[in-house]
Amino acid sequence: MDGSFNTLELIMDAFKQMHLHAGELTPTEHKVLDAILENPEAILQSTSTMAAQQIGVSQSAVSRFCQKVGYENFGDFRMNLMLSLSSSTPSLHEGEGHDPIDYLCDMMRATNESLKDGTPEKLTERILTAENVYTAGAGLSSPPALMLSMELLKYKVPCYYMQSGQEMIYMHVAEPDDLIVIFSSKNDTQRLLLNVIQEKTPAKRPYTVMVTHNSSHPLRKMVNELIVLPTWQTERYPVYIEPMTSMLAFCSILMVEVSKRIGTDPQMLPPIVNGKRIKTRQNS
Structure with missing residues (x-):
């Protein structure tokens, strides 16, 4: 045989x-x-x-x-x-001899193509007009939430990364002019956070955006806007690519639009050494 x-x-x-x-x-x-x-x-x-x-x-x-x-x-x-x-389902790249790195590049393109109807531009407008921006993400969805927060701070956009367990503290002071960006691949780990937001009257709720990989996310009806990104499964790739990859790509694409709108270079965040802020030529 x-x-x-x-x-x-x-x-x-x-x-x-x-x-x-x-x-x-x-x-x-x-x-x-x-x-x-x-x-x-x-x-x-x-x-x-x-x-x-x-x-x-x-x-x-x-x-x-x-x-x-x-x-x-x-x-x-x-x-x-x-x-x-x-x-x-035939792969778009079948027979081309793709290396794994090629699929990573393809995921960047697929992420960009999934952002239809001017999504980056519209979200940038909300970011720049919000009083404060809050980001949240648990588990493997936390790196893109932290990345977006750090990148926005470089442009002096007031943004706060809500670590797991501290969301309720931030929601205590959140206002309707604020923006919340939640990264959640598919689970309902942010249900408590969204329940607290839902307890506010509609006029007092901050605008909430969820970035996910699942168009049928169990919490989709509790947010104002749902942004669905691709995964290696939806793109039919023959190799596994960490789903977080498209979320990080989304943050990069969004920050390109933010940079264009602001029109200035980002100011690097100063490093911390031995508990002291180290002054750099840029921030001195």
Whole structure:
């Protein structure tokens, strides 16, 4: 037997399996099927609990659906769905011999292309007209939140990075003229923060933007604006690229627009050595 067979041939095609068993599904399970066919990428980025919340069914309904279409559990189904999407959708770069670094560059371009309808320009306008800007992000979504805050400070834009656990302190003084930018890939870790904002009357709430990888983010209805960025899965790349990459690219693209609008060079933040601020030629 030839040992060079394609392992994808041993994987059940998720879409064929779903259509094969569609007649066996209950109305609730059909609701799961319709949601998956409409937006399979959102399912790839979800746990069974998150998928159930997004679709509006119970977690057990999602599990029953997965078993009825031939899979042991949701994790097994999700893995096959990812492989089916990757194998059934031709890569834009198929046959070009791309190195991993090429896909990183492609992700930068994909991020830029995802920002439609003048998103960077509109967000820049909000940033520069806001009284204060606050950024937030947990886990791997925290580096882009910190990056945006530090970059805005170089242009003397009053911006505060809210570390995890300190969001409530900042929200105590947040005003309606402020702007909040939340980085959240797919989870509801910022629910407490958004609940506090929702407790304010509409006239007293700061404008809230969420930068995410999931158009069906469980907290999407609690923000004023949702910016959805690409991932290696949505772009069908054959190599894994950390999802945070597109968020960092987004920050860089946004700061180019901020720099153009302000029209001056950024002032580097002074380094701190042994607890003392070191004066540089630029800030002395």
